[in-house]
Amino acid sequence: MAWIGKQKFFNRYLPFALSVILLVSAALVYQFFIQSPQVAEAAPALVSGQSASCSTGTGSCTIPYPSPNVAHNFLVAECEGIGGSTCSLTDTAGNSWILANQGDNSLNSHISILYVNDAKGGANTVTCNISSSGGWQTCAVAEFSGISNVSPLDQTASGANSSTVNWNVTAGGATAQASELIIGAGGTASTDNAGAVFSAGSNFFIATNDNPCSQSCAYPSQGTSYLEYRAISSQGTYSAPAVNAQAESGMSLIATFKGTAAKTGNFVQQGGKFIQRGGKVVVGGV
Numbered sequence: 147m148a149w150i151g152k153q154k155f156f157n158r159y160l161p162f163a164l165s166v167i168l169l170v171s172a173a174l175v176y177q178f179f180i181q182s183p184q185v186a187e188a189a190p191a192l193v194s195g196q197s198a199s200c201s202t203g204t205g206s207c208t209i210p211y212p213s214p215n216v217a218h219n220f221l222v223a224e225c226e227g228i229g230g231s232t233c234s235l236t237d238t239a240g241n242s243w244i245l246a247n248q249g250d251n252s253l254n255s256h257i258s259i260l261y262v263n264d265a266k267g268g269a270n271t272v273t274c275n276i277s278s279s280g281g282w283q284t285c286a287v288a289e290f291s292g293i294s295n296v297s298p299l300d301q302t303a304s305g306a307n308s309s310t311v312n313w314n315v316t317a318g319g320a321t322a323q324a325s326e327l328i329i330g331a332g333g334t335a336s337t338d339n340a341g342a343v344f345s346a347g348s349n350f351f352i353a354t355n356d357n358p359c360s361q362s363c364a365y366p367s368q369g370t371s372y373l374e375y376r377a378i379s380s381q382g383t384y385s386a387p388a389v390n391a392q393a394e395s396g397m398s399l400i401a402t403f404k405g406t407a408a409k410t411g412n413f414v415q416q417g418g419k420f421i422q423r424g425g426k427v428v429v430g431g432v
Contacts, residue, residue, distance in 0.1 A: 190292040190327035190377040190405050192353060193219060209287050210271040215239065217267030220293035220403065222246075222259065224354070224373040226284040226333035227276040229254040233285075239270040246329075246401040249304030255397040257304075257333050257371070264295040284333065286354035286373040293327055298403040300326060301384075307332070308395045314347070315398045316385040325405030326378050330386025332398030333371035344372035347387025351375055377405075 193216065215221065221241065225233035229250045235243035241262040248258040274285035300322050305315035313332055330350060346352045354373045372388060386400040 188292045188406065189325060189379065190220075190290055190375075190403075192351070192375060193289040193291055205277070205283060206273060206275045207283060207285050208271055208273045209285060211269070211287065211289065214269045215265045215267055215289055216291065217265065218295055219265045220290045220298065220327075221262040221265050222288050222290065222329055222373070222403075223261070223272065223274065224284075224286045224331035224333075224371060225258040225260065225274050225276065226371040227256045229256050231256040231283075232277040233258040233260065234275045235260050235272055236275070237270050237272045239266040239268055241266055241270075244299075246299050247302040247304060247399045249306075249397050249399055251306035251395075251397045255333055255395075257331055257397045257399050259329060259331050259399050259401045261299070261401075261403070263293070263298050265289070284371045286331075286371065288353040288373060288375070290327060290375070292325075292377075292406050294404045294406055299401065300404055301402040302400065304397065304399050306395075307398055309393050310395075311390045311393050312387065313344075313390060313396070313398050314385055314387040315400045317383055317400050317402060320383045321378065321381050321402050323404055324378070324380050327403045327405065328376040328378060328384055328386060329401045329403065330374040330376075330388060330398065331372065332388055332396055334390075334394045334396040343391050344370065344374075345389045345391070346374045347385075347389060349376050350386065350388070 221243075223235055223243065225235070227233065231250075233248070233256075237243070243260045243262055246259040246261050248256070250256045272285075272287050274283070276283040276285075301317035301319050303315050303318045307313045315330070315332075317328075328350075330347070332344070344352070344355055352372060352374050355370075374386065374388060376384075376386075378384065384400070384402065386398065388398065
């Protein structure tokens with residue numbers, strides 16, 4: 147008899163209990179994924195920029211960041227040398243620098259773009275090492291916020307510019323997402339006059355601009371280089387134009403980097419997981 151009484155109790159109240167559970171679950175989903183305001187992630191932005199030029203023939207130069215790097219920020223560098231060079235970077239913070247893109251042209255010019263996608267915080271000095279010490283070497287660094295810490299590199303391309311003031315290079319394809327940082331970099335050939343200074347192309351901003359001859363020249367013809375950037379908010383295929391004050395030849399590069407994670411209500415989507423803002427809840431694989 148007692149068992150029959152319990153069965154009647156469950157038959158009577160279990161459907162009600164299940165209905166309550168379903169209603170609560172629906173309310174939670176509505177609150178976190180639908181009703182919650184869509185808080186925009188910060189767009190990619192320049193934090194600090196510093197450039198330095200190497201003395202001719204040394205093969206390396208050092209650049210201190212003007213202020214301590216913020217932990218988990220994005221670092222990027224432009225490195226220039228004569229054609230056939232390679233460039234590697236080290237820093238006092240112990241970051242690992244990754245090659246994003248590089249290019250050489252027949253006019254004896256080499257450019258590389260390197261980056262750190264998850265920087266260590268604190269004071270930092272970067273050393274640029276160029277494999278060939280002939281001619282000139284220039285290097286520039288910058289720090290950005292709002293870039294993904296996981297595999298941010300998206301589109302790249304390189305292009306040669308011949309005796310022109312209007313330099314340009316177009317990415318190899320459309321960006322993977324709307325929020326991205328576009329980095330443009332370039333440098334003049336060793337046979338050209340280094341008196342010119344680059345200015346940013348349309349919608350771009352110059353982060354750094356290297357002109358060794360504005361400091362001192364061991365040779366009358368040393369190259370100049372630049373590092374420019376643009377933050378975008380819509381997908382597409384982009385170019386990185388730059389303007390030289392005088393017609394020169396050289397190499398230019400473009401690299402795009404993905405912005406911070408997509409957002410859904412109170413959650414941020416990162417690496418296939420939904421993480422509640424503040425890092426309190428993870429839904430999906432860890």
